Amino acid sequence: MSVWITLAYLLAAxxxxxxxxxxxxxxxxxxxxxxxxxxxxxxxxxTAVQVTHNWEFVVLGVVVGSVVGVAGARMVKMxxxxxxxxxxxxxxxxxxxxxxxxxxxxSAGGQGPGVLIPVVFSAVVGSISFAGSMVAFGKLQEWMTxxxxxxxxxxxxxxxxxxxxxxxxxFLMATSSVPPLFxxxxxxxxxxxxxxxxxxxxxxxxxxxxxxxxxTGLAAAATGFVLDNTVLIVAGALVGASGxxxxxxxxxxxxxxxxxxxxxxFGSAPAGGAAVAMGAEGGTVRSGSADDVAVLLAYARSxxxxxxxxxxxxxxxxxxxxxxxxxxxxxVEVKYAIHPVAGRMPGHMNVLLAEANVPYEQLYxxxxxxxxxxxxxxxxxxxxxxxxNPAAKDTPSSPIYGMPIIEVDxxxxxxxxxRSMAAGFAGVDNPLYxxxxxxxxxxxxxxxxNDLVNAVKNV
Amino acid sequence: xxxxxLTNITIxxxxxxxxxxxxxxxxxxxxxxxxxxxxAIHGIVIVGGLLTVGALAGGWVGTLLGTVAVIxxxxxxxxxxxxxxxxxxxxxxxxPAPAPPADPAKKA
Numbered sequence: 001m002s003v004w005i006t007l008a009y010l011l012a013a014x015x016x017x018x019x020x021x022x023x024x025x026x027x028x029x030x031x032x033x034x035x036x037x038x039x040x041x042x043x044x045x046x047t048a049v050q051v052t053h054n055w056e057f058v059v060l061g062v063v064v065g066s067v068v069g070v071a072g073a074r075m076v077k078m079x080x081x082x083x084x085x086x087x088x089x090x091x092x093x094x095x096x097x098x099x100x101x102x103x104x105x106x107s108a109g110g111q112g113p114g115v116l117i118p119v120v121f122s123a124v125v126g127s128i129s130f131a132g133s134m135v136a137f138g139k140l141q142e143w144m145t146x147x148x149x150x151x152x153x154x155x156x157x158x159x160x161x162x163x164x165x166x167x168x169x170x171f172l173m174a175t176s177s178v179p180p181l182f183x184x185x186x187x188x189x190x191x192x193x194x195x196x197x198x199x200x201x202x203x204x205x206x207x208x209x210x211x212x213x214x215x216t217g218l219a220a221a222a223t224g225f226v227l228d229n230t231v232l233i234v235a236g237a238l239v240g241a242s243g244x245x246x247x248x249x250x251x252x253x254x255x256x257x258x259x260x261x262x263x264x265x266f267g268s269a270p271a272g273g274a275a276v277a278m279g280a281e282g283g284t285v286r287s288g289s290a291d292d293v294a295v296l297l298a299y300a301r302s303x304x305x306x307x308x309x310x311x312x313x314x315x316x317x318x319x320x321x322x323x324x325x326x327x328x329x330x331x332v333e334v335k336y337a338i339h340p341v342a343g344r345m346p347g348h349m350n351v352l353l354a355e356a357n358v359p360y361e362q363l364y365x366x367x368x369x370x371x372x373x374x375x376x377x378x379x380x381x382x383x384x385x386x387x388x389n390p391a392a393k394d395t396p397s398s399p400i401y402g403m404p405i406i407e408v409d410x411x412x413x414x415x416x417x418x419r420s421m422a423a424g425f426a427g428v429d430n431p432l433y434x435x436x437x438x439x440x441x442x443x444x445x446x447x448x449x450n451d452l453v454n455a456v457k458n459v
Numbered sequence: 460x461x462x463x464x465l466t467n468i469t470i471x472x473x474x475x476x477x478x479x480x481x482x483x484x485x486x487x488x489x490x491x492x493x494x495x496x497x498x499a500i501h502g503i504v505i506v507g508g509l510l511t512v513g514a515l516a517g518g519w520v521g522t523l524l525g526t527v528a529v530i531x532x533x534x535x536x537x538x539x540x541x542x543x544x545x546x547x548x549x550x551x552x553x554x555p556a557p558a559p560p561a562d563p564a565k566k567a
Contacts, residue, residue: 016500019496021481024484037499055513065530073538076542084542085498095507095527095529099507227510232506237471237475238481241474346494347494360550361552365487
């Protein structure tokens with residue numbers, strides 16, 4: 001019996017790895033997700049046969065969870081995917097913390113360090129992940145300000161909480177069972193989760209979500225140590241690896257270290273340095289009408305569209321596709337340039353454009369499109385700001401200096417669709433708008449794009 | 460150090476390497492579905508919740524915490540896989556073109 005259960009868990013682990021393997025191409029990705037889901041089903045069946053009592057609670061939990069999960073997954077808009085992922089990630093971390101707490105209370109802590117260490121680890125990391133994900137959700141859902149929330153001595157306070165947690169953890173491992181202290185440690189973990197995400201701004205959320213994803217994975221792996229369950233260890237390790245890799249990738253794409261992203265409350269103060277650099281340029285902003293821009297686009301040979309989060313906010317992904325189709329019909333070559341941190345999580349913009357039926361072959365990564373921009377007639381920037389800011393390349397005093405950008409200033413003409421002259425999420429001014437090559441088209445992205453569609457039709 | 464613990468550590472380390480290897484092959488285009496998909500995979504903690512509630516001996520506190528863990532884990536698993544599927548369904552290539560009349564002027 002037990003042999004079959006172990007083999008079923010192994011099969012589930014293999015399905016997870018194969019599922020991730022299939023995610024390496026958009027063609028096979030959907031099948032990969034199904035394979036991983038089948039693996040999950042196998043693991044759950046193998047677990048269900050071990051259930052001997054409390055069936056009513058098991059069924060209750062599964063039914064309630066399924067209803068919530070299905071409703072959430074069905075109703076969420078594609079622009080809201082990041083907060084949905086944060087939410088799902090949070091409940092996963094919460095589950096890990098709850099299981100460890102239950103295990104500690106059940107066994108009265110009377111286990112060797114081989115179990116006690118992972119119990120403590122999973123409880124702390126799981127609760128940090130749960131609370132941190134909830135704050136990330138609140139910020140992304142705009143239930144609270146996306147700006148960093150800071151106060152003097154914040155990092156010191158957070159450091160003290162972290163040291164307190166470590167102190168209690170060590171004490172718990174050294175002594176016999178002290179349930180109240182264990183609960184206190186979990187509570188401190190929750191507080192640290194909140195305190196740790198509060199000072200991180202909305203623009204840095206891709207990094208935070210990746211990191212918390214890795215946290216939950218590690219908490220799940222630790223739970224596997226507690227229960228001596230290999231499929232939990234394998235699955236947890238896979239997720240931990242994926243979250244870590246994406247975290248590193250994201251911070252690299254922003255040209256900053258992970259420590260800088262997590263601890264510097266980036267974007268809180270309006271940046272003085274870049275404003276000075278701009279004053280020196282002293283250029284004027286040229287704003288154009290939809291008709292001017294339509295002529296420019298319609299007679300171009302090549303157009304590169306650079307979408308940013310503003311496009312998602314305005315729900316303009318369908319309008320931009322319509323414009324691109326129209327231009328292609330006229331024989332214009334259209335490509336989309338996707339910055340790694342465009343949107344609110346890694347690859348978010350690709351999902352939004354896929355929703356609008358943009359074929360994925362048309363989406364170009366930053367490294368692939370930058371060499372082509374010199375030969376591009378018009379770069380059309382829609383709701384993107386910081387990811388096109390030339391100050392990141394040539395103004396060492398700028399806060400975003402060093403961040404790799406999509407070099408739209410290299411193309412022959414630049415058109416920027418933007419609501420107003422307000423600064424982007426990083427709170428940094430953008431000299432691109434003062435470039436003589438640049439035409440600004442002010443207004444809501446969706447309305448501007450619809451105007452452009454009509455104007456191009458009439459050219 | 461029991462041999463079981465050592466075996467578990469071995470599995471953890473090897474799985475992490477497999478994870479890095481497999482994940483680094485995923486293109487940036489698919490990073491959001493990747494994250495959402497791995498998110499669903501860590502919902503495997505629901506196994507721990509099921510065992511806590513239904514297979515291990517424990518008082519009512521354990522049952523209560525375990526039941527909440529099962530709810531959370533199920534949300535994580537069901538929601539995670541479904542939303543990932545919704546996203547991946549939308550990723551289409553050029554060949555099965557979704558716009559029927561726009562074909563003649565289109566370039567390859």
